[in-house]
Amino acid sequence: MQRQLATHSDGEHFGLLDDLGEYGTALWxxxxxxxxxxxxxxxxxxxxxxxxxxxxxxxxxxxxxQHTWQDAVAEIPCTR
Known part of the structure; x- marks a missing residue:
């Protein structure tokens, strides 16, 4: 699993676990x-x-x- 949002040191952190493939949702x-x-x-x-x-x-x-297509970082693969 890779972190998906911009680097930050405090607050909430998120990581994509699985694309559910249904109804435009994913498990995070x-x-x-x-x-x-x-x-x-x-x-x-x-x-x-x-x-x-x-x-x-x-x-x-x-x-x-930012969105993933803004200032894209090479380590963030989009598999959707």
Whole structure:
């Protein structure tokens, strides 16, 4: 599992666990600190990039920071 959001040192952290392939949702882990971990289903982010490529964001709806197609980092593969 890889962290999917921009690097930050505090607050909540998220990692994609599995793309459910149904109804535009995915299974994510959400954690804060070293001991609080929660399994949660989030709807997929509906935002797509401008221009002819129209690449979709690989994060969940209402996520913080930039979309995965903005300033893309090589370590974030999008398998959806």
């Amino acid at each position: 882990l959400r954690w804060r600190g070293a001991t609080e971990v929660e399994l949660i289903v989030f709807a997929d982010c509906p935002v797509v990039s401008p221009g002819p490529g129209r690449e979709g964001c690989c994060l969940f709806a209402d996520h913080a920071d």
